Amino acid sequence: MITLTINGKKHQLDVAPEMPLLWALRDVLNMTGTKYGCGMSLCGACTVHLDGEPTRSCTLPVSAAKNKSVTTIEGLSEQGDHPVQQAWQDLNVPQCGYCQSGQMMSAAALLAKNASPSDGDIDSAMQGNICRCGTYPRIREAIHQAAKKQSAS
Amino acid sequence: MNYFEQINQTDAEYLQEQLKQRNDLFNVSRRSFLRNLGIGTGSLVLGLQLPAVSAVPMKWADKPAADNVFSPSVYLKIAKDNTVTVIVHRSEMGQGIRTSLPMIVADELEVDWNNIAVEQALGDSKYGSQNTDGSRSVRRFFTPLREAAASARTMLTQAAAKKWKVAVNECVAKNSFIVHSNSNRKLSFGELVDDAMDLEVPKKESLSFKSPEQFNFINQDKQVALVDGKDIAMGNTSFGIDIQREGMKVAVIARPPVIASKVKSFDATEAKKVKGVVDIVQLDNMTEPPFFKPLGGIAVIADNTWAATEARKKLKITWDWSEHREHSSKKQKQALKESSKTASNVLRNKGDTTAALGNTKQRIHAEYYTPALIHAPMEPPMATAEFKDGIMHVWACTQTPQSSQRTVSQMTGIEPDKVKIYVTLLGGGFGRKSKPDFLVEAAILAKKQGYPVKVIWTREDEVQHGYYHAESYQQLTAAIDDQKVTAWQHHVAEPPIGSTFNAKAKHITSEANLGLIDMPYNIPNVRCASGEADAHHRIGWLRSVTNVNHIFAAGSFVDELAHHLNKDPKDFLLEMIGDDRHIDLSEQAEYGNYGEDIKQYPIDTARLKGVIRKAAENSGWDNKRKDNHFMGISAHRSFASYVATVVEVSKTKDNKVKLENIWMVSDSGTVVNLERVRSQMEGAAIFGISIVKYGEITSENGMVEQSNFHNYRVARITDVPNIHVDVLINNEPPGGVGEPGVPPIAPAICNAIFAATGKRFRELPLYQQNIFAS
Ligand code: FES
Numbered sequence: 001m002i003t004l005t006i007n008g009k010k011h012q013l014d015v016a017p018e019m020p021l022l023w024a025l026r027d028v029l030n031m032t033g034t035k036y037g038c039g040m041s042l043c044g045a046c047t048v049h050l051d052g053e054p055t056r057s058c059t060l061p062v063s064a065a066k067n068k069s070v071t072t073i074e075g076l077s078e079q080g081d082h083p084v085q086q087a088w089q090d091l092n093v094p095q096c097g098y099c100q101s102g103q104m105m106s107a108a109a110l111l112a113k114n115a116s117p118s119d120g121d122i123d124s125a126m127q128g129n130i131c132r133c134g135t136y137p138r139i140r141e142a143i144h145q146a147a148k149k150q151s152a153s
Numbered sequence: 154m155n156y157f158e159q160i161n162q163t164d165a166e167y168l169q170e171q172l173k174q175r176n177d178l179f180n181v182s183r184r185s186f187l188r189n190l191g192i193g194t195g196s197l198v199l200g201l202q203l204p205a206v207s208a209v210p211m212k213w214a215d216k217p218a219a220d221n222v223f224s225p226s227v228y229l230k231i232a233k234d235n236t237v238t239v240i241v242h243r244s245e246m247g248q249g250i251r252t253s254l255p256m257i258v259a260d261e262l263e264v265d266w267n268n269i270a271v272e273q274a275l276g277d278s279k280y281g282s283q284n285t286d287g288s289r290s291v292r293r294f295f296t297p298l299r300e301a302a303a304s305a306r307t308m309l310t311q312a313a314a315k316k317w318k319v320a321v322n323e324c325v326a327k328n329s330f331i332v333h334s335n336s337n338r339k340l341s342f343g344e345l346v347d348d349a350m351d352l353e354v355p356k357k358e359s360l361s362f363k364s365p366e367q368f369n370f371i372n373q374d375k376q377v378a379l380v381d382g383k384d385i386a387m388g389n390t391s392f393g394i395d396i397q398r399e400g401m402k403v404a405v406i407a408r409p410p411v412i413a414s415k416v417k418s419f420d421a422t423e424a425k426k427v428k429g430v431v432d433i434v435q436l437d438n439m440t441e442p443p444f445f446k447p448l449g450g451i452a453v454i455a456d457n458t459w460a461a462t463e464a465r466k467k468l469k470i471t472w473d474w475s476e477h478r479e480h481s482s483k484k485q486k487q488a489l490k491e492s493s494k495t496a497s498n499v500l501r502n503k504g505d506t507t508a509a510l511g512n513t514k515q516r517i518h519a520e521y522y523t524p525a526l527i528h529a530p531m532e533p534p535m536a537t538a539e540f541k542d543g544i545m546h547v548w549a550c551t552q553t554p555q556s557s558q559r560t561v562s563q564m565t566g567i568e569p570d571k572v573k574i575y576v577t578l579l580g581g582g583f584g585r586k587s588k589p590d591f592l593v594e595a596a597i598l599a600k601k602q603g604y605p606v607k608v609i610w611t612r613e614d615e616v617q618h619g620y621y622h623a624e625s626y627q628q629l630t631a632a633i634d635d636q637k638v639t640a641w642q643h644h645v646a647e648p649p650i651g652s653t654f655n656a657k658a659k660h661i662t663s664e665a666n667l668g669l670i671d672m673p674y675n676i677p678n679v680r681c682a683s684g685e686a687d688a689h690h691r692i693g694w695l696r697s698v699t700n701v702n703h704i705f706a707a708g709s710f711v712d713e714l715a716h717h718l719n720k721d722p723k724d725f726l727l728e729m730i731g732d733d734r735h736i737d738l739s740e741q742a743e744y745g746n747y748g749e750d751i752k753q754y755p756i757d758t759a760r761l762k763g764v765i766r767k768a769a770e771n772s773g774w775d776n777k778r779k780d781n782h783f784m785g786i787s788a789h790r791s792f793a794s795y796v797a798t799v800v801e802v803s804k805t806k807d808n809k810v811k812l813e814n815i816w817m818v819s820d821s822g823t824v825v826n827l828e829r830v831r832s833q834m835e836g837a838a839i840f841g842i843s844i845v846k847y848g849e850i851t852s853e854n855g856m857v858e859q860s861n862f863h864n865y866r867v868a869r870i871t872d873v874p875n876i877h878v879d880v881l882i883n884n885e886p887p888g889g890v891g892e893p894g895v896p897p898i899a900p901a902i903c904n905a906i907f908a909a910t911g912k913r914f915r916e917l918p919l920y921q922q923n924i925f926a927s
């Protein structure tokens with residue numbers, strides 16, 4: 001049994017310790033907001049926060065998440081009103097939407113550290129997240145907007 | 154894109170005829186009708202008669218495909234609580250269709266947007282074509298949906314007039330109400346449902362439509378929040394991969410690494426030891442042609458995805474290789490080069506190109522090569538099936554629920570009406586999810602195992618077992634006499650999509666419509682032809698299909714000609730296109746025109762020049778360029794829309810380039826959801842950047858060499874310059890939007906690189922060329 005703290009709640013899991021957190025979330029806990037895109041830390045679709053750090057859950061063994069706090073897209077806010085989630089909705093950032101949980105988790109982690117990132121900061125924080133639909137211009141814009149909103153509140 | 158509908162003129166004509174005859178509305182909520190069907194009443198339901206199209210044209214099939222079936226209906230439901238439910242029968246894959254189709258209804262019917270609800274349709278031929286490809290959801294359903302909405306509006310208005318005992322023409326629909334302004338009375342749509350249900354559906358000829366200045370959404374610059382926007386922001390969406398069923402197991406499949414190879418023997422001892430593995434199942438071998446059949450192999454079924462993929466690694470399989478084991482991309486390229494030289498299969502002919510090329514003083518020749526590509530949607534194919542009480546239920550991210558239904562039925566022996574296809578959201582499609590092989594795998598396993606099965610395609614599976622965009626070798630030759638281009642010869646050799654359905658197919662057919670025979674330049678001698686090409690993978694269609702390669706070559710070549718003649722590339726493009734006219738290819742080629750009537754959707758040179766001029770204006774093409782900044786241009790009409798692109802690069806000291814700006818100008822006639830059209834153009838530009846920089850599938854020993862995003866790279870945020878989109882709006886009928894933005898990107902980038910560095914790249918991709926500054 002492995003105990004994980006996910007979005008502030010404790011969960012007991014009976015899984016192989018090397019199972020990646022992504023599949024524990026999706027297949028065992030039925031939390032499907034976190035997506036699979038590559039399984040090799042190449043695309044960022046599976047990004048969650050591990051003690052606040054953006055982390056690719058597809059290559060993180062569940063055992064490595066023990067005693068740490070995991071935040072997934074479902075836990076980013078109660079109502080979907082985190083500044084990043086708001087900006088994503090205001091600007092209609094998504095196309096298919098599949099990559100966007102990971103994009104928002106990376107963006108939220110960036111803004112937690114850097115309250116007003118430059119385009120360059122955004123590019124380097126977000127370059128691990130692929131969007132095949134090509135929403136990058138809006139992602140940049142939305143991060144700037146979320147930054148403004150965050151600093152205003 | 155779907156081809157199938159536009160491939161041959163006969164199909165297209167038949168379709169249009171049917172469309173004309175069958176496109177009538179009927180009121181399925183009339184009480185008697187509903188009573189007969191045993192359906193409860195309570196909402197006004199309008200059906201639409203729309204055409205359905207079989208997935209595979211007879212011509213391409215070894216055995217006959219399912220018949221063309223024509224039956225109703227796209228439904229609109231108006232409930233007593235004022236909710237207008239639009240049943241969206243097309244798949245959402247990022248183009249915004251679940252928002253845009255309801256906008257058509259909301260506009261024409263005058264619904265308050267807050268009262269709109271969206272329901273996703275099951276796969277059912279009664280909805281008409283559900284093949285979400287070919288950039289035609291709005292193109293094909295704009296008018297039918299407006300008719301449905303106008304009929305509903307008329308009936309609600311009549312119901313109100315009757316109630317108030319006033320003349321119908323004194324009543325108007327406004328924001329989910331019918332208003333009688335003379336007496337200041339109003340009734341909500343919901344209050345009128347009961348009365349409207351007893352009325353006859355008005356004749357189509359009697360309908361009146363909103364005029365353009367009355368539109369709320371159509372052709373307006375008004376952003377509407379995506380209907381799924383909030384769910385996406387909260388991670389609440391349901392994609393193909395997200396389906397969970399009670400008692401469900403997860404399967405991954407070890408498919409033959411070389412297509413049409415068979416399992417000779419396998420040893421699953423080690424695989425079975427992995428904790429969580431439930432069963433190992435051998436699937437039937439695939440016999441060619443591949444159609445939409447599963448590829449065969451060994452399925453590993455487990456409690457969870459991790460156990461399944463770990464166990465798959467431990468399978469020991471010996472393969473009995475097919476003849477495709479001999480295939481290598483290097484050999485293939487050489488073979489295509491040879492066969493495109495002579496290109497015996499003439500697809501367009503005007504004048505005498507051979508003579509003109511023989512007699513000219515200046516003959517210009519260039520050869521282009523583009524590799525195979527794979528779709529790489531962020532969500533690979535995913536399907537979950539459950540066989541219960543004789544009914545096969547399949548949930549999947551499919552672009553084509555009807556051909557899924559038919560194929561599942563054919564391959565499992567379950568009657569089509571006992572196969573239910575539920576369309577989830579698609580994490581991107583780009584054409585991959587038009588092919589239902591992955592649904593069939595799930596259905597076969599669910600039927601055999603007796604419990605629900607989700608088949609997961611890993612990224613490796615997606616990259617290595619796809620329906621590939623084919624590699625293409627192209628030879629272009631032109632004659633220049635007295636500073637004018639007098640002959641244009643475009644020869645191609647590329648494995649045809651037809652080979653997926655007919656093992657004997659070696660020549661392209663409908664692919665020629667896409668950027669080859671529709672060449673718009675006014676040149677007296679033209680020859681477009683194809684050479685034979687063997688397919689060694691399943692060939693499919695990918696966003697904008699062969700426009701990608703044809704326009705890379707033709708759009709680069711015309712730029713080469715401009716430089717030969719020392720002319721400004723933009724001015725030269727305009728000069729080559731020539732006078733304002735509708736291009737008539739009827740004497741020179743069999744042109745499919747994306748399945749559209751050429752009178753309604755002509756090849757209009759004025760519109761093509763219009764987007765070019767606008768792109769030049771927006772980019773400041775004619776102004777003095779910034780130091781070390783250079784531009785390239787390209788334009789193309791596809792899917793009945795016109796797009797021009799100007800790309801600006803800057804040059805570094807070491808003669809490398811950096812993408813600075815991309816200007817896109819599109820003209821797709823009437824626009825329903827302007828903001829989504831812009832987002833499609835942004836996405837298309839980035840899809841194009843992926844093609845230019847990175848996209849390349851190669852094979853050795855018949856096996857695909859790429860496997861994941863490290864060696865099949867796609868554009869990241871760092872690859873993307875500023876993208877400026879300008880959508881021209883007019884009252885022409887709507888054209889396609891999802892695909893037309895892609896084709897001009899590759900030539901425009903390469904033309905800009907040439908302007909900057911003098912290096913002409915005739916082969917894609919460029920990542921190994923050391924040309925982009927990091
Ligand atoms: S799925 Fe984890 S980075 Fe791609």
Ligand code: FES
Pocket residue numbers: 094095096097098099100130131132133134135247531580581
């Ligand atoms: S929105 Fe589709 S992959 Fe990003």
